[in-house]
Amino acid sequence: MRGLMQDRQLTIPTLLSRAETNFGHKRVITGGAGETVATWREVAPRVRKLARALTSLNVPPGACVGTFAWNSQRHVELYIGIPSSGRILHTVNHRLHHGQISFIVNDAADDVLFIDRSILPVIWPLVPSFRTVRHIVVMDDGGDMPLPDDPRILDYEELLSAQDDGPFENTVDDENAAASLCYTSGTTGNPKGVLYSHRSVVLHSLLLLGADVFALSERDVVAPIVPMFHVNAWGLPYAAMQCGADLLLPGPIKDAEELVTLLSRYGATFSAAVATVWRDLIPALPGHDLSRLRHIACGGGAVDDALSSTYEKIVGIPLTNAWGMTETSPVVTTARLATHHDGLDAEERRRLIGTPGPAVPLTEIRVVSDDGVEQPRDGRSPGELQTAGATIASAYFGADNGSDSFTADGWLRTGDVATIDQWGYLRIVDRTKDLVKSGGEWISSVALENAVMSDPRVKEAAVIGVSDPRWGERPMACVVPAAGVNLTADDVREHLRDRVASWWIPERIELMNEIPKTATGKWSKQTLRRRFAD
The missing domain is CATH 3.40.50.12780 (ANL, N-terminal domain)
Structure with missing residues (x-):
């Protein structure tokens, strides 16, 4: 019936x-x-x-x-x-x-x-x-x-x-x-x-x-x-x-001061961008009234706590992470605080909403080991992140249908390595190709990048794997110092001493003026790998 x-x-x-x-x-x-x-x-x-x-x-x-x-x-x-x-x-x-x-x-x-x-x-x-x-x-x-x-x-x-x-x-x-x-x-x-x-x-x-x-x-003024x-x-x-909602669009504006002025003048309440953009806007934030902002969504990669805490200090609210892909419309997860987080202090709450969070309605996520077994939801067992739902692609259009990107039971293989905890909260460990395997052990480039960027003297950091005759591969950190800061490679290593395992600390650290970006504002690790292949 x-x-x-x-x-x-x-x-x-x-x-x-x-x-x-x-x-x-x-x-x-x-x-x-x-x-x-x-x-x-x-x-x-x-x-x-x-x-x-x-x-x-x-x-x-x-x-x-x-x-x-x-x-x-x-x-x-x-x-x-x-x-x-x-x-x-x-x-x-x-x-x-x-x-x-x-x-x-x-x-x-x-x-x-x-x-x-x-x-x-x-x-x-x-x-x-x-x-x-x-x-x-x-x-x-x-x-x-x-x-x-x-x-x-x-x-x-x-x-x-x-x-x-x-x-x-x-x-x-x-x-x-x-x-x-x-x-x-x-x-x-x-x-x-x-x-x-x-x-x-x-x-x-x-x-x-x-x-x-x-x-x-x-009631919102939505500013994408x-x-x-x-x-x-x-x-x-x-x-x-x-x-x-009112729709506030920046047009061709690329200047940080002009963009922040626009958000302030029209009282934006919600805005969304990748982490690179939020980082570039920081110098323009002081002196502008952004008090109407109630939610700042950050996608395209991990939200490092140093960046989020800067927004909390200047604007009054931290960045909230969301995760998705072109193949997923894109939002699949977004961070939020649930009842079981009520006991967290302010710093722990900020760090939590800097993670991707749980799946939104009508979507599902799972992590699967290399041998095809779904991993337990314990927050400790990593695997390939897969997703399914009414807003998720089932195949690719055009010359390449990407059949190897979809499982036999119809889930999208994202290429991300992740864990899911008992409450359904997602944490991205890394992109499959961005993990560094040193001496047979995995190093998360995302975790190492966040540790480097927790230093206020660092503006940006990207980690790639480079070949090593003894260990097979070692992490290399490409670091952009904050404006006006005299930073050395030894300074970076010293900052990492108590923050990551000693064998994670890179021997090679390149100080750069800028991390190369992709066309969508993400770090172009492909460019870095080509540049430092030898």
């Missing part, structure tokens, strides 16, 4: 309808030189015109439409209008290597590209390598590159103004239809495509509203610093539409 409930599909057009009907007065704010403020009531007709424009350009239903854009109102319009019209939103990271960008655009077979004018100088030289692109729509964000004399180039605002307002040309009647496409950062081999459905996008946006996740509500080209900005634009 089937339940007698209405069969309403979970699709992105329902998000716009809700935002326009219930929260039409709430704002979408874009920072930068051309700062703009618009309400959802003003944004909605533009989204419908965009959908009609795609039809006028003869973009086939189900085709991929690529975007190279900052966090902005126009990008939000693309987030909604493209999938709501029956096409697939394909956000592309313009910071990737040129060869990877060409591979991604061709692998997705993008039909039309929407590009911010300030990003056009990066992309235009690559256009001859794009095999399927028929039109390039330029969004004028103040960039100064003269537009090439090419019939494929169109202006975004002119394209919209040529359309009549009205309903969507195509309705999405299947919640399992493809809605958006993101590619992994491609740290090894070519990037892999992750194809999200309307259903997964809507479910993930709902998860973020949960009290034990981000607790987003109509994480780029909209990276895993749909962690789903935050869609979540803001669900709950009616």
Whole structure:
């Protein structure tokens, strides 16, 4: 017997309808030189015109439409209008290597590209390598590159103004239809495509509203610093539409002082970024009123306690860790304090919320040993982290379906080494390829990095394994001293003496001006390995 409930599909057009009907007065704010403020009531007709424009350009239903854009109102319009019209939103990271960008655009077979004018100088030289692109729509964000004399180039605002307002040309009647496409950062081999459905996008946006996740509500001013080209900005634009929060977007702002000023001026209550960004903002924090911030989410890697405690001292709240991947929409776990943590002191509580935390609703996690046995939940038994759920990929899109990344029973193999305790709290030990095996024993690069960065004289530290004739492999620490600090390798080793096992302490410590970063702001250990391979 089937339940007698209405069969309403979970699709992105329902998000716009809700935002326009219930929260039409709430704002979408874009920072930068051309700062703009618009309400959802003003944004909605533009989204419908965009959908009609795609039809006028003869973009086939189900085709991929690529975007190279900052966090902005126009990008939000693309987030909604493209999938709501029956096409697939394909956000592309313009910071990737040129060869990877060409591979991604061709692998997705993008039909039309929407590009911010300030990003056009990066992309235009690559256009001859794009095999399927028929039109390039330029969004004028103040960039100064003269537009090439090419019939494929169109202006975004002119394209919209040529359309009549009205309903969507195509309705999405299947919640399992493809809605958006993101590619992994491609740290090894070519990037892999992750194809999200309307259903997964809507479910993930709902998860973020949960009290034990981000607790987003109509009262919030949600400020995603994480780029909209990276895993749909962690789903935050869609979540803001669900709950009616104001959406505060930095646009092309990269300067720390400008960004902190924007958060302060509009009273951001929630913001999310990777640890590298939070670290870079520290010098700009003093003198700004950030008292409305109630939650600062940090992803993309471990939250070292020195960084979190700095925010607690200056802003009044520590960083809260969350874990996920492009393949997981991305949020799978987020830290929170439960009843069994009530006895912890302030420092212990801060350290706890710097860990990934338990799985959010509708997702599951497990750790599995090398011989395929699920490890006990004792917080001490490490294994490969695997995850499953309605917001988790089941295969990859495109040329590489990555079949070895999924288990026989359908779980995603993350490549992380982790433990889970009796309460379901996750701790990432390391990436499989980042563990250092010295003399047959494992050293966690994450734990060693956190120990190095607990020294206030250190700004950043990344640990890699380098070959050693006696031990097979030894840890090497790449360390960036804090501004104005005269730090030596012996200083680092002395700081580690009472913090890690003696055999963990690196013989080789490289003092650097900057740790190389990936296109998504994470430390590029692949670059470090190439640099110090010998």
